[in-house]
Amino acid sequence: MIGSTFYPISVSKAYTNRRKGIRHRPNTKKVWFVYGYEHDEIEDELSFKSYRINPIKALYHKMNMAKIKEYYCKDCKETSYCLTKGFEKINECSYCNSD
Numbered sequence: 001m002i003g004s005t006f007y008p009i010s011v012s013k014a015y016t017n018r019r020k021g022i023r024h025r026p027n028t029k030k031v032w033f034v035y036g037y038e039h040d041e042i043e044d045e046l047s048f049k050s051y052r053i054n055p056i057k058a059l060y061h062k063m064n065m066a067k068i069k070e071y072y073c074k075d076c077k078e079t080s081y082c083l084t085k086g087f088e089k090i091n092e093c094s095y096c097n098s099d
């Protein structure tokens with residue numbers, strides 16, 4: 001989506017047919033789902049989303065899994081938490097940088 005960033009937090013396989021009382025046969029089709037938070041940069045809103053994806057996208061999302069990281073600021077002695085993508089690092093304090 002344009003103007004939004006998706007932060008995947010979980011990628012999992014699920015059966016397409018999830019109706020009650022149905023036994024999963026070995027050949028039941030499984031599909032990949034990605035769950036995560038979508039940050040709308042225009043509205044500045046965070047919403048929980050899940051998408052049906054293909055196996056290639058599943059791998060891609062696994063590599064870019066979002067993590068909550070913390071950063072301790074020596075200047076204001078505060079710890080800021082931030083939702084990051086993959087190997088992204090926090091190197092600035094959200095307290096000192098907010099005005």
Ligand SMILES: [Zn+2]
Nearest residue numbers: 073076093096
């Ligand atoms: Zn600070």
